[in-house]
Amino acid sequence: MRTRLVHSMTTVVLTVLVGGLIAATLVRDAPGYGVDERELDSRYSQESIRQFREPSQARQSIVPFYLHYLTRVLSGDLGISPSFHRPVGELIAERFPETARSAGAGLAMGWTLGMLAALAGVAVARPGFHMVAGGVAALLLCLPSSVLALIFVLVGRMEGRSAAAGVIALVVFPRVFRYARAILARVSESPHVLMARAKGLRPVRLLCAHVLRPAAPAVAALLGASVSVAFAAAIPVEVLCDSPGLGQLAWQAALKRDLPLLINITLLVSVFAGISGVAGEMARPRPVAGEKA
Amino acid sequence: MKRLRHAAIAVLATIYLAGLAAGWLAPAGYARQFRNAPGATPSLAFPLGTDELGRDAFARLLYGSRVSLSLAPAAAALATLIGAMAGVTAGYLGGWVDTCLARVIDLFLSVPWLFLLLSVRAALPLNVPPVESVAITFLLLGLLGWAAPAHVLRAAAREIKSEDFMLQAKARGCRRVRLLAMHLLPNLRPMLAAQFWTSIPVFILSEANLGFLGLGVTEPLPSWGNLLGGLQNVDGIVSSPWRLAPLLLLVVVMTCFHQVVRLEDFSK
Numbered sequence: 001m002r003t004r005l006v007h008s009m010t011t012v013v014l015t016v017l018v019g020g021l022i023a024a025t026l027v028r029d030a031p032g033y034g035v036d037e038r039e040l041d042s043r044y045s046q047e048s049i050r051q052f053r054e055p056s057q058a059r060q061s062i063v064p065f066y067l068h069y070l071t072r073v074l075s076g077d078l079g080i081s082p083s084f085h086r087p088v089g090e091l092i093a094e095r096f097p098e099t100a101r102s103a104g105a106g107l108a109m110g111w112t113l114g115m116l117a118a119l120a121g122v123a124v125a126r127p128g129f130h131m132v133a134g135g136v137a138a139l140l141l142c143l144p145s146s147v148l149a150l151i152f153v154l155v156g157r158m159e160g161r162s163a164a165a166g167v168i169a170l171v172v173f174p175r176v177f178r179y180a181r182a183i184l185a186r187v188s189e190s191p192h193v194l195m196a197r198a199k200g201l202r203p204v205r206l207l208c209a210h211v212l213r214p215a216a217p218a219v220a221a222l223l224g225a226s227v228s229v230a231f232a233a234a235i236p237v238e239v240l241c242d243s244p245g246l247g248q249l250a251w252q253a254a255l256k257r258d259l260p261l262l263i264n265i266t267l268l269v270s271v272f273a274g275i276s277g278v279a280g281e282m283a284r285p286r287p288v289a290g291e292k293a
Numbered sequence: 294m295k296r297l298r299h300a301a302i303a304v305l306a307t308i309y310l311a312g313l314a315a316g317w318l319a320p321a322g323y324a325r326q327f328r329n330a331p332g333a334t335p336s337l338a339f340p341l342g343t344d345e346l347g348r349d350a351f352a353r354l355l356y357g358s359r360v361s362l363s364l365a366p367a368a369a370a371l372a373t374l375i376g377a378m379a380g381v382t383a384g385y386l387g388g389w390v391d392t393c394l395a396r397v398i399d400l401f402l403s404v405p406w407l408f409l410l411l412s413v414r415a416a417l418p419l420n421v422p423p424v425e426s427v428a429i430t431f432l433l434l435g436l437l438g439w440a441a442p443a444h445v446l447r448a449a450a451r452e453i454k455s456e457d458f459m460l461q462a463k464a465r466g467c468r469r470v471r472l473l474a475m476h477l478l479p480n481l482r483p484m485l486a487a488q489f490w491t492s493i494p495v496f497i498l499s500e501a502n503l504g505f506l507g508l509g510v511t512e513p514l515p516s517w518g519n520l521l522g523g524l525q526n527v528d529g530i531v532s533s534p535w536r537l538a539p540l541l542l543l544v545v546v547m548t549c550f551h552q553v554v555r556l557e558d559f560s561k
Contacts, residue, residue, distance in 0.1 A: 011399055018400055142547035144498045146505035147540060150524055232405035236502050240525075250408060251506055254415040262415055266408040274403045 005282060012274040016267065021066050078264045083256035088264050091249060096268075099238070099245030102161045103230045106168025111226070113169065114176025115219075122184045123207055137174035145171050146236035153240055163241040164234070171233040172226050180219050187215045224277025231269045301552035305362075308546060312359030319352030324513040334533065341535050344523065348513075354539055357515035361497055362546070364431040369492035371435030376442025377485055383443070384450025385477060395447065401440035407502060409437055414508050423514035430509050430516075434496045442488035449484045453477055487554070494550040501543065517543055 044052075072079065078088035117133050140148070149167045153159060187193065188211050196210050234247030242248075246265055253262040311318060327333075327347040335342045341350035383394035401409070413433055421429065453459060454477070462476055497517065503509035504518015505525075512519060520539035530536055 011396070012403075014396060014400075018396070138548065138551055139544070141551065142494075142544045144501040144505065144521070144543075146502050147521060147524075147543075154530065228403070228405045232407040235407050235411065236506055239506060250411055254411045254506075254508060255419070257415050257419060259412075259416060262412050266404060266412045269408055270404045273405055277403060 005278070008278040008282070012271065012278060016271055016274070025066075079260045081253070081258055081261040083253065083258040084261070088261050091261065092246065092265060092268060095244060095246045095249045098161060098243060099231070099234050099247060102164035102238070102243055102245060103168055103227075103234055105161075105165035106233075107172055107226060107230050109165065109169035110172025110230075111176050113173045115180055117173075117177045118180035118184050119207060119212070121181050122188050122211060123203055133177065137177050140170055140174040144236070145233040146240060149237045149240035159242050161243050164237045164243040164245070167237045167241065168230050168233050171237075172230055175229060176222060176226060179222050180215075183215045183218050184211055187211050190214075221280045223280035224273060225280075227276035228273040231273060298552050301549035305546065305549045305553070308358055308542070309362045312355055312362055315352065315355035315359055319349060319355050321349045321352050323348065323353045323356040323515050325349070325352075332533075335535050341538050342533065350536070350538070353515040353520060354542065357517050357520045357539065358542065360427060360510065360515065361500060361517040364427065365434075365493050365496040365500065366489075368431040368435035368438065368496045369489050371432075372438040372492050372496075373442050373485060373489045375436070375439035376444075376488060377446050377481070379439065380443035380446030380448075381450045381473075381477065381481065384447040385454055385473060387451075387454075391447075394443075398440050398443050398447065401437070402444060406438075406499065410434070410499060410503060411506075411508065413437060414503065419508070421511065423511050426509070426511040427514060427516070430500060430503060431496070434499055438492060438496060438499075442492065445488060446481065446484055449481055450477060453480050490550070490554040494547050494554070497543070497547065497550075 069079075076089065078092070080086070081088050081091055084091055117137075121130060121133055143151075145167060148170050149163070152163045152167050193206065193210050196206055201210070231247075234245060235251055236247070237243070238245045238247035239251045246269065250262055250265045252258075253265065316322075321327075325348065327339075327343060327349070329347070330339070330343050331347040332345050333339055333343040333347075339349050339351060341354060344350055344353070379394055379398065383391040383398070410433060414429070417429055417433075459472065459476055462472055467476075500509055500516060501518045501521055504516055504520075505522045507522065509518040510516035517539060521543065524530065524536065524540065
């Protein structure tokens with residue numbers, strides 16, 4: 001267990017370091033990097049323009065640029081957003097709680113709905129139920145999150161955090177439902193469940209003690225992926241539902257080509273998704289020797 | 294189930310062919326503005342009416358379908374190709390090559406897809422001509438979407454590598470290249486097909502989300518993304534429901550893809 005935790009955490013740290021390097025390369029090599037707006041002002045002399053260029057020229061190659069970036073990040077300085085003219089850390093700290101709340105509520109609702117529907121599917125075992133639940137899940141998978149958000153805003157007349165949470169729940173639900181249904185169906189066909197059913201165990205007890213419990217670790221493995229899906233959905237959802245979170249900030253940063261801000265948001269979200277992935281990985285049972293994964 | 298799948302393929306083929314025949318079905322083109330008929334209701338001349346600039350909505354839908362349905366498979370092919378190269382190399386060679394490539398795959402998989410797309414898209418010029426924006430959007434999808442296929446193909450390659458027939462071939466002195474070409478790759482073909490087909494709807498949805506956010510294909514060239522973006526102008530959707538045609542078409546196409554992409558069919 002400890003080895004797996006250390007291995008997974010190392011993966012997250014390496015991911016952040018390599019991701020940071022790629023991010024720094026992107027920022028450094030993006031067209032327009034280091035160009036000061038004042039350079040376009042014809043009133044400044046060539047000497048002044050040379051002075052404006054000096055700070056960015058001092059960190060010309062990528063390695064020193066990355067090291068400088070890492071040092072700053074470790075000391076808590078994520079830089080200044082060129083478009084908002086405010087510290088990136090301050091902007092993220094301001095917007096993060098909004099996204100955390102809407103994504104958290106959306107994940108909780110999506111997981112609850114998905115698990116309930118999957119459990120009901122195993123318990124009811126009627127073709128009609130499978131067709132309806134499967135059809136709803138398939139329809140939701142066919143719609144981009146932006147369209148789901150638009151439907152919420154148009155039909156539900158909802159905006160802000162509650163709408164964002166609702167849409168994220170609808171994005172997460174079909175994935176959880178399909179994955180959990182497959183696992184629960186497989187477990188419910190295992191010999192010990194058939195034996196328990198033959199012995200006349202009550203359906204609720206059968207479901208909770210003999211199906212849900214052994215399936216729980218495998219279902220939990222989807223946690224990391226669902227966090228990633230929820231954060232990704234947050235971009236169009238927050239834009240359309242007018243929820244001032246990280247997704248909306250990332251979109252504004254993308255439109256203004258504010259790469260330092262966008263890259264830092266992406267790295268932060270990746271760390272969260274990575275940590276959730278580690279949690280899910282920890283819950284997943286290891287295949288026993290001789291058994292295929 | 295097979296009949297349903299064939300029907301889905303037929304619907305997809307019809308929509309794609311209609312997109313290809315857009316020049317013949319809608320000779321007005323996607324950019325021509327009928328200034329005397331802005332916001333027109335459906336008629337024989339304009340089966341889906343016109344938009345606020347007087348452009349034929351039916352023509353734009355057909356041309357948009359052509360763009361999305363031609364380039365999403367191209368991006369999927371690129372992603373599958375890169376994924377296959379990385380995944381098969383990692384799975385087949387094993388050792389430190391596998392460890393390094395697995396870390397890179399994990400890195401790409403751990404970044405939420407839309408954030409990754411947004412970051413790289415924003416690093417490139419935003420104000421580009423429409424054709425360039427199409428190339429950038431779908432190239433990005435292809436170049437960044439390789440990690441999921443690579444992850445699956447790596448696992449598959451590792452599994453096949455340890456199969457008895459591979460060990461026997463190796464014991465009989467079969468060379469590495471021959472092992473790869475004659476034994477491994479043919480057995481990976483169903484997985485490659487599955488990855489290709491599952492990537493297409495993902496890329497269509499991603500393009501739709503990017504277009505909706507104004508970071509995809511730029512006007513006046515239509516794509517499903519920027520056509521759906523037109524729905525943001527909510528006034529009158531209730532009184533002119535035909536404006537929902539791009540959304541309906543997207544749902545139909547995605548449903549068809551979900552019918553075509555039934556993973557169990559690829560395992561045969």
